[in-house]
Amino acid sequence: MSATVAPKPPPRKREWSWRSESFRALVYQIIALAAVAFALYYLAANTLANMQARGIRSGFDFLAQPAGFDIGESVIPYDALDPYWNAFLVGLANTLRVAVIGVILATVLGTLLGIGRFSRNAIVRGLCYAYVELFRNVPVLIQLLIWYLVFTEVLPPLADAPTIGGMFYLSKAGFSFPTPVWGTGQALAAGGFAIGVVISVVYRRWAMKQFEATGKVRSLVLVPLVIPFAMALLGWLLGGAPTAWSIPKLEGFSMEGGASATPEFLAVLLGLVMYTAAFIAEVVRAGIASVALGQSEAAGSLGLTRGMAMRLVILPQALRVIIPPLTNQYLNLTKNSSLAVAIGYPDVVSIATTALNQTGRAVECISIIMAVYLTLSLSISAFMNWYNRRSAIKER
């Protein structure tokens, strides 16, 4: 009954001779690395030497100088006398605003369209097909320009803007809405909401584990949805229940008070969402089609409705095929947001171009843009890879 232990394999010996494949591989890798490093070094050294020879100033010291230009819209407070790096941050915030909201909306829309291709209703199928073909095949810059043209031509001028209840306005200056005047009450409400979200996630985990262990069904959607809002309400009450709102009002040429989603922002967002959703729809369709037909048949034979089968059986398996191309589409959306410079949205490329022209530091500003997009793209793909690993089906 003694278990026989498999004999340990002999230790690997690396032979330091050209006949050994692993040694050759090592040498080739070193040569390749040296070639790349040399190429990069040569590029940098050559550029710097040339610029110095022609009297072109270089260096990143301009980032501390006051920017001297205003930015049309900004989520963080910004003044024209702030340094250039602050202006770049404003541009980055604008890019992130478009990228994050765009990714969420495009995923939702794309998933619905992708699932719609499998509908039993021929009209729904046809509409989804038509949408994908239309929005996939027109170049994205044209789509952005068309959206911007529609918004600026069709919307009424500010003086004749239609309004809902005197609080919401739709005009050439964008969609204006009231915002709460930020104070302790609102901050506590936001904090309560965040804590509520965490509590909801923990509750859902616990409820699913309970369900699998004991079979007792617990509310998986309603309670987790209500908890954050309840916590926000609690925080708001604790902060003294403030009700101060900043209502937009037309004064002279612009709206004072409230906030507005400018036509530039709306055009970039809608253009990118509609364009990327068409691609995501195809990715989702491929993922769903990759799940074996037997799975939906088995789900049907268990008595699951089509909706439940899609949600509980097919989509989780399809995720394996969907997530890598989906990462691609997210990166595409983020990088396509740089086209916003064509329609006047102040994203990071637009700010960098302005800085480039005012300081003349072309190499430095372009390298900042490249670094920003590289970081964004690497972060998105790192997050998606983590999510991919987490949602991978553990095969036996």
Added chain:
Amino acid sequence: MKRKMTPIWAAIAATALAAVPAFAGKTLDAVKSRGQLVCGVNTGLAGFSAADSQGAWSGLDVDVCKAIAASILNDPNKVKYVPLTAQQRFTALQSGEVDILSRNTTYTLTRDASLGLSFLHTTYYDGQGFMVPVKSKVKSAKGMKGATVCVQSGTTTEKNLTDYSRANKLDLKPIVFEKQEAATGAYFSGRCNAFTTDASGLASIRNKDAKDPKEHIILPELISKEPLAPAVRRGDDEFESIAKWVIYGLIEAEEYGITQANVEQMKTTSQDPVVMRIVGSSEDTGKLVGLDKDWLVRAIKAVGNYGEIFERNVGPKTSLALPRGLNSQWNKGGLQYAPPVR
């Protein structure tokens, strides 16, 4: 392994440091050997540099290049025009893609000192202004509190707009577009309350792009100084000298009454010593800049004197209808004062 690689690394590093390639050789030599002047111009600004439907370029900046080409190469048509956007223009000149940048570019300290460029004489004294629709009932730039203003990216316009807005507490909101067509399109569609660029550009755009030019007015305030001057790369003093003095020669020709029509006749008959120096019938000033004595005669014959260039491209008889104003001769109340060609 490591010991054997160190000398190789050192050799590579040394080669990298030593391999500073010689930058673009003397511009003048390149122009002469190529037989063509490469001139960086605007993508399309009526009156300054614009191509017509046949691809023929015309404008004030274009005429400057023609005059220089006529001086150096004896033919005003030996010019290649490279249309450049506001973002590309300086890099194109720095890298050697164009020999001279004649593209309604404002002469500022940053551009002159830190880009490795050298500006020539101002060919057009301009200023930045605003254009608003007539029905907005705005009569002065100071009445535009809170207005949105369309601007084009990559120009001095944004900074001037901000300076003016801060100085007069106007809280103007800029909407910055990469292409001028997008900026003017947004203004004419009503997205912005005003459009701002150099006053000469405003006149040109109002004529070209407005559905009804009478529905837009250019406000009287000029909020900045915009001296528009051509630029060349540093490092070729000969070429810079020739280009600069051709422009001075054209201005002085107007001052002394030499025109495109009478320059050949002046060469043979004039007895005025200043005129004789300009047309080369007494001293050979051309030899001093590296050309021959007919250098200015060729330039004037090709495009006329400064006044004729102005009248032909942006003067009161053209669709831009810009007054001479600051661009008149010094003895007629303007700022164009050429050092004497002698």
